[in-house]
Amino acid sequence: MSEPIYPKLNPTTYLELADELSSRSEPSAKRTAADRAYFSAFLFSRDRLLEKGYVTPYGDERDHQYINEALKRRDILGSFGSQGLRLRRARNVVTYKTGNISTITQQYAHPLNWMLETAREIIKRVDELPTKPRKT
Amino acid sequence: MAVKTRESMPTKLYTLYDMDENERVYTYRQWQSLIGTKSDFVYSYIIAGAAKSRPNLSYEQKATSSRKLLLDRERTLWKPIIIRYVETIPVQEIVEEVDESAVAAPPIEIVYENQKLVEALLGNEGKVVLEKVISLIEDSVRRDNWPLTKVVVHYVKDFEVDDWQYALVVLLFNSDLDNAEGYLRDFYNKLDILTERFSDQEQGILERLLYFDVGTNISEA
Numbered sequence: 001m002s003e004p005i006y007p008k009l010n011p012t013t014y015l016e017l018a019d020e021l022s023s024r025s026e027p028s029a030k031r032t033a034a035d036r037a038y039f040s041a042f043l044f045s046r047d048r049l050l051e052k053g054y055v056t057p058y059g060d061e062r063d064h065q066y067i068n069e070a071l072k073r074r075d076i077l078g079s080f081g082s083q084g085l086r087l088r089r090a091r092n093v094v095t096y097k098t099g100n101i102s103t104i105t106q107q108y109a110h111p112l113n114w115m116l117e118t119a120r121e122i123i124k125r126v127d128e129l130p131t132k133p134r135k136t
Numbered sequence: 137m138a139v140k141t142r143e144s145m146p147t148k149l150y151t152l153y154d155m156d157e158n159e160r161v162y163t164y165r166q167w168q169s170l171i172g173t174k175s176d177f178v179y180s181y182i183i184a185g186a187a188k189s190r191p192n193l194s195y196e197q198k199a200t201s202s203r204k205l206l207l208d209r210e211r212t213l214w215k216p217i218i219i220r221y222v223e224t225i226p227v228q229e230i231v232e233e234v235d236e237s238a239v240a241a242p243p244i245e246i247v248y249e250n251q252k253l254v255e256a257l258l259g260n261e262g263k264v265v266l267e268k269v270i271s272l273i274e275d276s277v278r279r280d281n282w283p284l285t286k287v288v289v290h291y292v293k294d295f296e297v298d299d300w301q302y303a304l305v306v307l308l309f310n311s312d313l314d315n316a317e318g319y320l321r322d323f324y325n326k327l328d329i330l331t332e333r334f335s336d337q338e339q340g341i342l343e344r345l346l347y348f349d350v351g352t353n354i355s356e357a
Contacts, residue, residue, distance in 0.1 A: 061296060061297055062297060062298075064294070064296065064297050064300070065294070065297050065300040068347075069343050069344050070343075072342070072343045073343055074328075074331065074339065078324070078327075078328045078331075079323075079324035079325075079327040079328050079331070079348075080321075080324050082324070082347050082348045082349075085302075085347045086347075086349055089349070092295075092296075103313065107306075107351055108349065
């Protein structure tokens, strides 16, 4: 078997990287940190909810919708799950707009520390969910 | 920062005024947003008593002698106390009478952006769910004095994921972003309680089609 060109990834390491990047001054570092914060929470939620028996992801871009809807389920995060989409919308602003971004000019933009903390909270809450009992 | 309740307010203030569950504490900015007045106070707390639910309560009975607050036994009166602080020490107290009508919650403006698309997306069942959500918001404004100025309902089509459409309900507050975040968390908790009574179909609509966000009309420094 050949060596993987990209070894297996733990999505929480994206958040660790985002933390590191957040302390750097370059705009590219801060924007990459914001982007990775979303993907850390999204990918962690997708993989952990699969492991725990809550979801059956597609394994492609449709999972953004699927997982953000799933997070709002009563048996997952409830209304707090709406934070997943807020994080995604904030990430979209940072990733796709190259001009100056402020919370005044971009309604859905959030400071990087908000994005990091929100990602962290989603990951923590998903991690704390119990494994779903299998139906017999 | 959310509206302070007796659990989160400074112990000194709570002890000083022996507040009960009918009373709320606002930062001065929150109070300003409710009654629309201006003041030169930099930072203060205001206690407002609403005793409609406890008509026999007399605040004077349990008040200190200097506390000339409240209550007409037949009506609900709102009388703010403004407390001026020097560092953490309350040094001056001003009791003001406020016309009851002045503190009544203003009507909430509901604005749709692309209303036809929102309605087509939600369908009849979805519109009922949205109405229930908006009623919850209105109720929170009245009961908890949220400084909400407007609710904007957007139709959104995700540009990365094919066919992902949803309605985004944005609550606009006359507060800073930190406070708005607090109100949103409060809203989540209330919505979770409300949805315990939702049918599976209503719950499914909420999960698939309705998302929430907050905005503010106060510029961040």
